[in-house]
Amino acid sequence: MRVFVLLLMLALTGCGLKPMYSGGERGPVAAGLHSVSVQPIPGKAGWLVRKELVARLNHGNVATPRYRLEVELDDNITGFGIRGDRAATRERRTLRARYRLVDLATGLVVVDATAGSDAGIDVVSSQYATVAAEQSALERLSTVVADQIVGRLALFINNGGQQP
Template sequence: MKRAAFLLALAALSTGCGLRPVYGGGTSGATATFLSSVAVQPIAGGRTGWLMRAALADRLGETEGNERYRLEVEVDDDLTGFGIRGDTAVTRERRTIRARYRLVDNATGQVVLDATAGSDAGIDVVSSDVATLAAEQTAAERLTQVVADQIVGRLSLYANRTPVR
């Protein structure tokens, strides 16, 4: 009896916690509508910039003609060797991708969100140059996906916390 009363009281308290789903309403919800109104600008940075733009465009589901906001992104891709052996050969590398992004309201030109995202990965340097290069490229592909997820997650929170104008 006491246990049932405790669970009932706990259930009553949890309903007033104020949590609500970010993607409530599915594809017609406020967050999804907001994300589809963001146009990703071209991103400098060669292959990494191209990968980042493709990942963001895929996640945002941008549509032509419905661009209330524009997303400006600057990508920094760094590959650093460490784990140096006695003969000065590098045995391990770290690839780091950082992105500074700004969400700009097209109507006013005002920057409404300015933030950064980033991730890194370790890469073993092996005797085969081809294998090492493939590992570096795979790391770049994976890291751009991770950083794009971080950016879209932050944009979703912004959309969820900002009243619709």
């Protein structure tokens, strides 16, 4: 078993893979992500997504941005699981984002993509509990969407500014 593990480790060293975030905070991918300014996004969902993006990209400290990130959100709650009295027993909250990364030097859109996720919500007899569940779902979805956007931007930067 140990021989197998050693052979596997040797095989992986020659495969050409390299860590995307090599160099940590001073690496090229991190430096590229730190040069992205995030435009304001309207609405409550927009505020949450922008807060998550700023925390992941640049911590709000972009001295001289190279890129501008523009995000448009679609936040939707759909009821389903209808009871006999036509009341919904389940809801699905969907958060979709269309985002564009604009190179400020040229004004060209270098990344134009989408991200999204959804969450199921139980509708209970307490309206307060349902509203709290909807809010909690929005917070989780904002985190997931921001992670997807940052991951895609990191791939773009890691590929030297080329689409993967």
